[in-house]
Each structure stands twice: as C-alpha cells, then as structure tokens.
Amino acid sequence: MPSTQLKEAIDFAFTHGLMKFNPAGVLTHAPICLTPYRIAPDLNFKLYQVTPLFNQLMIKVAGDTAWLKDKLRDSAKSDPFIQHLLTCMPDENSQPLKLLLSRNDFMLEKKPDGVLIPRQVEYNTIAASFAVLSHKVWAMHRYLKKQGKLTSELFENRPDNGFMQGLAAAHAHYGVARGCVAMIVQPNEANIFDQRVLEYRLIEQYEVPFMRLTLKEIAEEGQITEGHLYFRKLLISVVYFRAGYDPSDYDEHAWRARMLIEHSSAIKVPEVSMQLAGTKKIQQILSHPAELKRFVQPDHLTTILKTFVGLYALDDQVYGQPIRQTASQNPEKYVLKPQREGGGHNFFGAELKQKLNTMSQNEAKAYILMERINPPTFQAELVVDHQLQQAECVSEIGRFGVYLGDEDHQHINQDVGYLVRTKAADVNEGGVCAGYACLNSLEITFSAA
Ligand code: ADP
Ligand code: MG
Numbered sequence: 001m002p003s004t005q006l007k008e009a010i011d012f013a014f015t016h017g018l019m020k021f022n023p024a025g026v027l028t029h030a031p032i033c034l035t036p037y038r039i040a041p042d043l044n045f046k047l048y049q050v051t052p053l054f055n056q057l058m059i060k061v062a063g064d065t066a067w068l069k070d071k072l073r074d075s076a077k078s079d080p081f082i083q084h085l086l087t088c089m090p091d092e093n094s095q096p097l098k099l100l101l102s103r104n105d106f107m108l109e110k111k112p113d114g115v116l117i118p119r120q121v122e123y124n125t126i127a128a129s130f131a132v133l134s135h136k137v138w139a140m141h142r143y144l145k146k147q148g149k150l151t152s153e154l155f156e157n158r159p160d161n162g163f164m165q166g167l168a169a170a171h172a173h174y175g176v177a178r179g180c181v182a183m184i185v186q187p188n189e190a191n192i193f194d195q196r197v198l199e200y201r202l203i204e205q206y207e208v209p210f211m212r213l214t215l216k217e218i219a220e221e222g223q224i225t226e227g228h229l230y231f232r233k234l235l236i237s238v239v240y241f242r243a244g245y246d247p248s249d250y251d252e253h254a255w256r257a258r259m260l261i262e263h264s265s266a267i268k269v270p271e272v273s274m275q276l277a278g279t280k281k282i283q284q285i286l287s288h289p290a291e292l293k294r295f296v297q298p299d300h301l302t303t304i305l306k307t308f309v310g311l312y313a314l315d316d317q318v319y320g321q322p323i324r325q326t327a328s329q330n331p332e333k334y335v336l337k338p339q340r341e342g343g344g345h346n347f348f349g350a351e352l353k354q355k356l357n358t359m360s361q362n363e364a365k366a367y368i369l370m371e372r373i374n375p376p377t378f379q380a381e382l383v384v385d386h387q388l389q390q391a392e393c394v395s396e397i398g399r400f401g402v403y404l405g406d407e408d409h410q411h412i413n414q415d416v417g418y419l420v421r422t423k424a425a426d427v428n429e430g431g432v433c434a435g436y437a438c439l440n441s442l443e444i445t446f447s448a449a
Pocket of ligand 1: 075105121122305335337340341342343344345346370371374396428429430431
C-alpha cells in the first residue's frame, strides 16, 4: 500500500474521531485494518439472524434469578466479585422494562469439508463497545473505495444508530419528560470517542438529556425517592453502564452506588442479573442442551447449540479431572477463562498449563475451560500508531444487538450491525484498546474464503 493511502486512512481517522488513548495515555488514531474481512452473504445473514435468539436467551436467563443464583453459587465462593454482584440483585423486580445493548462475538472455523461455521467466543451484556468506532471504520473504508483506493464491496455498518435508538426508546418508555439518561463511566476511560458520539447525538438529534457520571459521583450525590433514582435534583430514566464490569471499578462507595441503581426504577443497561447472565460460567452451563432447553424454544435449540465449542467446568465431579489433564497435555487447544470482562484475563498455551497445574480445587470453581477456535488466516495490512504492518491475520466478528421489552411486549429485538477485529494470527487476546487488534469492516464475497 503506497504511503499516500496510509495517510488518507490516518487523516480520515483523526478528522472523524476514529481515535483512542493508548496505554501510555497519548491520544492517537484507533488501530485500523486496511484489508476488509471477506464473508459470504449467507454466512453473514446467519450471524444476523442469530442475534435476536441470543438476546432473548439472555433476557430469559436474567429473569430467572433463582436459577442464576444457584448456578453461580460455587463460582461466587471463590470469586468475591461475582459474590458482590449477586448481592446487588434486588429481591423484587424494580423495573419491568429491560434494555440490553449486546455484542455476540464469533470466530469462523473451517470444517473438514471446507464449510465455514460461526463459533461463539463470548456474549457481552455489559459495556459492549465499538458501536461508534465500527461505524467510523466502515465509513473510512467506504471513503477509500470512493477514492478508488479500495475495491471491496462492503456490508453497511451502523450499529451506533441501533444503540441510540434503543437508548432513546427506553427513555421515552420510562415516561417522564424531564428524565435524564446517565452513562456510567470509568474516570480514566481510554475509549471515550466510542462513548461521546452516542452522548452528543442523543442530546442533539433525539433531544434526550444526558450525563456522564462515575459510580463515585452516584455514591456521593445519588438518592432514591419514591423508588426513583435522582442525581442531585435530576430524575434518571436510564442508567447505561460503560463501567462496572471489572473489580477495579469498585470500592466500597461504588458498590453502594451500584446497589442504589439496581434498587431504583431506572432502566438499567444492563441490570446486574443481565450482567451475570453474560458471564463465562453461564455460557459454559448453557452449552448443556438440558440447561439451554429451559430458556429456548425447541426449534431454536440446534441453531444456538451449533455456535458453541466445547466448554467445561474444572470442578465438575465427573469430567473436571479428566479435562484438566487433557488441557494440561494439549494447552494449545484450549483457553482458560476467569469470570472477567474487558480483555487480558485469559490464559493460553504455556501459561494455561502452568495455571492449571497450580490452581487449587477451590480456585478452579472461578474458571472455565474452552476449546480454542482456529479461524482461517489471511494476509492483512494493519495500521498501528501510524505504522503500516503486513501480517498473517485472523478476524473476530461481533454482532451488536438491541433488545427492549417487558413481560408482555417485545418493542425491539434485532441485530443492528457488526464489529470486526483483525489481529496477527500469533496473538492470543483480542482487545483493541489494549493494542492487540485492529478495527475492520466486512467485505461481501461470493466465493468461499
Ligand atoms: P473478554 O471478556 O475479556 O473480552 P473473551 O472471552 O472475549 O474475554 O476473550 C478475549 C479474547 O481472547 C477474544 O477476543 C479472542 O481473541 C480470544 N479468545 C477467547 N476465547 C477464545 C477461543 N475459544 N478461541 C480462540 N480465541 C479466543
Ligand atoms: Mg471479549
């Protein structure tokens, strides 16, 4: 790729806020891939169709709080974070309307007959990010195409619109004219450009009042009056969590704030039960057809099950010890995962082996073991910190979903777009802000990739 094209991409990124703070706190363009990821329309459609099924599944799981508590009991014993989240769950349903802004992550795997099938990596119910930056990277690719610098036919991508419509609709359903949407943020967020656009457009286009607040601020100045959440004198209609998924987001005050929010009538995105439904432990449990059946209509069971790879509990009475041994002998075939979000927590290869061999039976309760997915590799051009790199890469596709509904009525349940992250094939983790992966778009291909 000539340097003028590299410059075009970087100029577009800077001009349109396709940006992030790097781990050293320096403002730079987001890592981007200049080689769109090719996918056949029928496969893309399959992923698109599966989004509402997973949304509904997660809402059902979150609604069955007794089941959820039962299934997470053992993990909670050795993981204080899960324990703490469980204690925030109110006894009574404080708000019938549920809004879920989700992202279901997949990698494609090639079967021996050459057919590509989507395999789920994980389902994000809290702080699913990159709806805005995914749109911008698609816009950048479209610009390069218009300039004759890219030939790809791209799948359109506007997940930011879907997220905003979800938030605006939830706010309207809450039904108080002077209510305000509050986004809960980390004090030193690196990915603010992915958040700020939602804020600006909700205020300007949808005329929805909006605030960015930390859990600390809610702890200091939030209160519940007659069941409603107020910050200073402002009624909060929707609390949208872009923080609160990591133990480091919490101290004693922040836990108090979370408790306050969960017990209020505000629409929580997500409620703590929805957050817990998205844990890796629940993903592992739902991979058992007998458990999945509890929540899914029979005609959707196979569609969902087909996306799962092997998921195992290390403390399982019968299979725990054998699977531990198998994984320890073949560490390259598995991923070891604790109940954490946000990247950088999983164990691969030699570290997985070491961790498996040294963890106690009690510690093992907080982890799950997952078969490693091996997507096909392709040559791609990555732009990281102004530098162009050629690498043999793999991609991960996230499908953004929006669900808004109550017991009686589903107002919204749809797929609203995608995230593609492309990274060198020899890199284990997938985070964009952590610097592992580059944002990308989907290219329509009519031949098998
Ligand atoms: P987190 O919640 O921290 O994002 P993930 O389960 O999404 O955790 O894992 C982080 C990254 O690790 C993924 O984006 C992916 O790149 C890689 N990964 C996770 N599970 C697998 C797997 N089963 N096979 C291959 N790569 C995986
Ligand atoms: Mg992830």
